[in-house]
Amino acid sequence: MPEAGSASFSARADSTLAISWPMRARDPRFGQAERWLRYAVPGTLAVFLACLAGLAALHIQGQRAEILAGARAEVEGFARLAARAAAPAGTVVSDLRALLPENERHPGRRLLLVRPDARIAAAHPPMPAEIHTLAQVLGEGEPLSILGERAGAMTLELPGGETVLAALHSLPGGIGRVAVLQPVEPLLRGWSARTRDQIVLIAASALVIIGVGFAYGLQTRQAARADRARERMRGRLETALRRGACGLWDWDIARGRIYWSDSMYSLLGYQRQHEYLSFGDINGLVHPDDGDLYSLARGLAANQTFIDHAFRMRGADGAYVWLRARAEVVADSADGGRHLVGIATDISEQRALEETNAAADMRLRDAVEAISEAFVLWDTGNRLVLCNSKFRHLHALSPEDAQSGRGYADVMRRGVLPQVRRESPEAGMALTDIAARTFEAELADGRWLQISERRTKDGGYVSVGTDITSLKRNQEQLQASERELIETVKDLKRSRRTLELQTQQLADLAERYLDQKAAAETANQAKAEFLANMSHELRTPLNAIIGFADVMENAVLGPIGTPRYTEYCRDIRESGSHLLSMIDDILDMARLEARRVRLSPRAINAEAAIADALVPVSAEARQKAVSVSVDVPAGLDLLADPSAMHQILVNLVENAVKFTPTGGRVVVRARRAGASTHLFIEDNGIGIPRSDVARLGRPFTQVETQMTRSHKGSGLGLAITRSMVELHGGSLRIRSEETVGTIVLVRLPASSPHRTVPEIAAGRVPDAPRASRRAGRPVAA
Numbered sequence: 001m002p003e004a005g006s007a008s009f010s011a012r013a014d015s016t017l018a019i020s021w022p023m024r025a026r027d028p029r030f031g032q033a034e035r036w037l038r039y040a041v042p043g044t045l046a047v048f049l050a051c052l053a054g055l056a057a058l059h060i061q062g063q064r065a066e067i068l069a070g071a072r073a074e075v076e077g078f079a080r081l082a083a084r085a086a087a088p089a090g091t092v093v094s095d096l097r098a099l100l101p102e103n104e105r106h107p108g109r110r111l112l113l114v115r116p117d118a119r120i121a122a123a124h125p126p127m128p129a130e131i132h133t134l135a136q137v138l139g140e141g142e143p144l145s146i147l148g149e150r151a152g153a154m155t156l157e158l159p160g161g162e163t164v165l166a167a168l169h170s171l172p173g174g175i176g177r178v179a180v181l182q183p184v185e186p187l188l189r190g191w192s193a194r195t196r197d198q199i200v201l202i203a204a205s206a207l208v209i210i211g212v213g214f215a216y217g218l219q220t221r222q223a224a225r226a227d228r229a230r231e232r233m234r235g236r237l238e239t240a241l242r243r244g245a246c247g248l249w250d251w252d253i254a255r256g257r258i259y260w261s262d263s264m265y266s267l268l269g270y271q272r273q274h275e276y277l278s279f280g281d282i283n284g285l286v287h288p289d290d291g292d293l294y295s296l297a298r299g300l301a302a303n304q305t306f307i308d309h310a311f312r313m314r315g316a317d318g319a320y321v322w323l324r325a326r327a328e329v330v331a332d333s334a335d336g337g338r339h340l341v342g343i344a345t346d347i348s349e350q351r352a353l354e355e356t357n358a359a360a361d362m363r364l365r366d367a368v369e370a371i372s373e374a375f376v377l378w379d380t381g382n383r384l385v386l387c388n389s390k391f392r393h394l395h396a397l398s399p400e401d402a403q404s405g406r407g408y409a410d411v412m413r414r415g416v417l418p419q420v421r422r423e424s425p426e427a428g429m430a431l432t433d434i435a436a437r438t439f440e441a442e443l444a445d446g447r448w449l450q451i452s453e454r455r456t457k458d459g460g461y462v463s464v465g466t467d468i469t470s471l472k473r474n475q476e477q478l479q480a481s482e483r484e485l486i487e488t489v490k491d492l493k494r495s496r497r498t499l500e501l502q503t504q505q506l507a508d509l510a511e512r513y514l515d516q517k518a519a520a521e522t523a524n525q526a527k528a529e530f531l532a533n534m535s536h537e538l539r540t541p542l543n544a545i546i547g548f549a550d551v552m553e554n555a556v557l558g559p560i561g562t563p564r565y566t567e568y569c570r571d572i573r574e575s576g577s578h579l580l581s582m583i584d585d586i587l588d589m590a591r592l593e594a595r596r597v598r599l600s601p602r603a604i605n606a607e608a609a610i611a612d613a614l615v616p617v618s619a620e621a622r623q624k625a626v627s628v629s630v631d632v633p634a635g636l637d638l639l640a641d642p643s644a645m646h647q648i649l650v651n652l653v654e655n656a657v658k659f660t661p662t663g664g665r666v667v668v669r670a671r672r673a674g675a676s677t678h679l680f681i682e683d684n685g686i687g688i689p690r691s692d693v694a695r696l697g698r699p700f701t702q703v704e705t706q707m708t709r710s711h712k713g714s715g716l717g718l719a720i721t722r723s724m725v726e727l728h729g730g731s732l733r734i735r736s737e738e739t740v741g742t743i744v745l746v747r748l749p750a751s752s753p754h755r756t757v758p759e760i761a762a763g764r765v766p767d768a769p770r771a772s773r774r775a776g777r778p779v780a781a
Contacts, residue, residue, distance in 0.1 A: 038220045045213040049206050056202045060195045064188065071187045072153040072165055075109075079153070079167035079180040082111060108183035112137065114168075115176050118145065134179060144168050148177070155184070238262050245346035249327060253297070254337035258282050267323075267346055269316030287312035287320055305329045307342065322348040373466040374449075380459035382408040394465065440468065448472040470571040474579070477545070481538060542580045549573035586716065599641040599727055603751040606636040606670045606677070613649030614668075617657050624662045628653070631669040637751040638670075638677055644724045651721045652681045652744050659742075660685035672750060676730070679746040688736035 113122040118134045120127060131137060138144060139159045144151055144166050153167040165182040238261060241248060247264025251257075257276040265272055268285075283293040290311035307327040312320040327342025365386065368375050374390040384406050392402050395415035402411060436454040443449065450466045499519045552560060553569035560566060610630055621628050638645060649668075656666045660683045669680040725732045729749050736742035 042213045075165045075182045076153040076167045079169045083169035083178040107186035110181040112179040247344045251340035285313045322351040377462045546576040603637040607632045617654045627665045639751040656683040681744045684741040687738040
């Protein structure tokens with residue numbers, strides 16, 4: 001097929017499914033002329049028919065008048081000649097046959113010789129016997145008798161109703177007159193026949209013209225109805241195509257020209273400039289990475305009959321639009337050529353959705369692969385949908401063995417089921433009986449797995465296996481510590497019962513009173529010793545656990561053997577440190593609730609106190625790329641206990657850094673406000689729901705969110721901070737909005753020489769907060 005990129009045509013013929021529809025003229029004057037022509041042609045035919053009839057009538061009338069005029073002249077001449085021939089030498093010839101021979105030229109003509117007294121002397125042909133005078137022949141009052149030869153030939157109607165041409169000439173010498181009567185009807189007999197033939201011919205012509213005009217009118221009306229129907233159909237087609245984001249293509253392969261529907265122009269945002277588009281113009285709009293029309297033309301030349309191709313075309317705004325063209329090669333019966341006719345559908349949203357789905361699927365697979373649990377998803381037919389490397393490692397499967405679409409039996413046959421030493425009773429229940437189940441199983445190698453299985457909405461199920469070995473070991477250690485604590489409490493209870501028995505044995509009321517007082521003091525001392533002993537008893541094994549775990553993690557005494565044990569040691573150390581931090585928080589909270597904390601407030605420099613509080617959290621802030629800025633006026637002092645103030649600031653700033661995402665910011669500001677000093681700790685972290693702000697600051701209270709589930713905490717840090725602020729005579733307020741950030745306001749009494757904070761009896765605040773302590777705030781503050 002020759003390249004048709006340079007083809008240029010100015011005329012357009014719409015083609016839908018290889019049927020050409022001629023377009024209306026673009027110039028509205030042509031359309032108006034066409035409408036006028038529809039009425040002008042029948043009018044012209046009518047005028048022509050009327051003119052034809054009029055001309056025929058005039059011609060027939062002219063022929064009649066010509067015949068009568070000739071007959072009149074002949075009658076008058078004949079009368080003159082008859083008058084001369086009838087009286088030669090003044091005599092009257094009675095024999096008129098010689099003057100009027102019998103022939104077909106003068107049918108019905110009559111010759112009369114009239115005496116001066118108006119009596120008929122002779123007549124040829126003979127007159128009836130009762131007629132004697134000229135007045136009886138011509139009628140009374142006729143002008144011919146009076147005018148004579150001056151009247152010439154006149155048309156008269158005889159008394160019998162016959163119309164004749166009559167002429168009267170006097171004989172020489174006044175001896176009489178000659179009258180010639182020529183009937184008109186015989187003269188017009190040939191004219192009537194010709195007139196009848198002409199009328200028949202004109203009637204036939206009129207009938208033909210009327211038929212042609214009627215047929216033209218019907219044809220024009222039919223054409224107008226067809227045009228209206230075609231326009232309606234085109235409008236509906238264009239509306240349907242435009243509504244369906246489709247465009248019509250008609251590629252005249254032989255001529256190398258392409259027609260686009262209006263919806264196709266609207267689809268790409270172009271305005272129609274020409275009737276046809278050239279091959280090269282269309283090819284220039286196709287994205288170079290999606291092929292071109294030349295390859296398509298070569299495929300059509302190779303007898304390819306169907307086209308289904310997705311490609312991009314540049315729109316009017318310069319952006320590319322994804323289109324899917326479906327077309328078929330059809331033969332045009334009008335010109336014998338071939339046309340590629342079809343539609344192009346806008347699939348930009350579909351392509352964007354496919355790319356979004358592909359990206360989402362990739363993110364999902366990456367997320368599933370990134371989780372630390374063994375994850376697997378099965379469909380309704382027990383065919384594998386998705387799994388991660390932890391699941392393959394648990395069952396010793398290769399990536400080829402765990403391909404999507406394999407059946408459960410096939411996958412399990414290729415892998416190895418882990419040996420289970422024991423499992424919870426729920427494991428024996430079939431998943432078909434319940435919508436979800438969670439159970440624990442101990443493997444033969446000593447590991448513990450928590451297996452969660454849940455039915456999906458489409459009938460499949462998802463299974464997640466979490467390694468909870470470290471958690472189980474921590475639970476066992478906690479249970480052992482709890483048992484020791486219970487035994488200690490039992491010993492204390494036995495001691496109390498012994499004291500009560502001793503006091504009951506006192507007989508003297510006074511001594512009993514003193515003994516009871518002493519017993520109360522002893523019990524109080526025992527409580528203090530219990531707190532000290534419990535702290536010692538809990539911390540001692542935890543310190544040992546943490547220390548040994550640290551030694552094993554760092555391989556101080558030599559390599560452990562399996563690298564995974566190093567991870568277990570790190571988990572043990574971190575869990576022990578976290579548990580130790582929780583115990584310290586509990587003891588601190590107990591002392592605060594027992595009001596056994598004594599504060600020693602004094603004026604401290606606000607800028608220095610804030611700078612010291614930022615030191616423990618600087619490493620975490622740098623790791624998360626969180627910017628921490630300080631805005632404190634020069635010379636501003638705080639009236640507070642240094643150690644308690646340090647712990648308050650560390651807890652709040654640490655919470656702000658912890659719950660602020662990477663790249664965020666934290667601002668610490670201090671302002672004097674009348675008789676108070678305000679500290680503001682602001683961040684742009686994840687924020688707190690308004691419904692949960694009121695619950696913050698209560699002991700062991702955490703707001704469950706996705707963020708707090710990934711951060712450990714006892715929920716006491718903010719409660720301890722609030723209690724310490726209140727011990728200073730101040731208050732703590734929180735304002736927060738989800739995804740925007742949080743502002744924590746700490747209001748403290750302003751530093752002044754005459755103001756002090758009342759001391760609370762017994763106990764003190766720790767000198768400095770522990771680096772491993774976490775405040776337990778549920779969201780960023």
